[in-house]
Amino acid sequence: VDYIPQEAVIFMWVEVDADTxxxxxxEVRTFKVFTTGSGIPNNARYIGTTIDNMKGEAHHVYELRD
Incomplete structure (x- = not known):
């Protein structure tokens, strides 16, 4: 997970088995970004964190599961 301040976007790279x-x-999967202090739902699984060094904010990426 990486934050690009020039574009104000978060990028997430994933590794998948090339044979599949x-x-x-x-497979459809849902991800959501939360800032520090936000309530995290019980069905969320932590993926990673990235920092906006210009604003001093942390962005936490979670996968939302059913």
Missing amino acids: VIDTPK
């Missing part, structure tokens, strides 16, 4: 990318049906 072509022939496997796509």
Whole structure:
């Protein structure tokens, strides 16, 4: 997870098994960004954190599960 201040966006890279990318049906997953101090729902699983050094803010990425 990385924050790009010039664009004010968060990028997230994921690693997948190359053998499953072509022939496997796509799986829809939901991710949400929370700032420090925000309430995190019980169905959220922590993925990573990135920092906006210009504003001194932390952004925490979670996967939301059913």
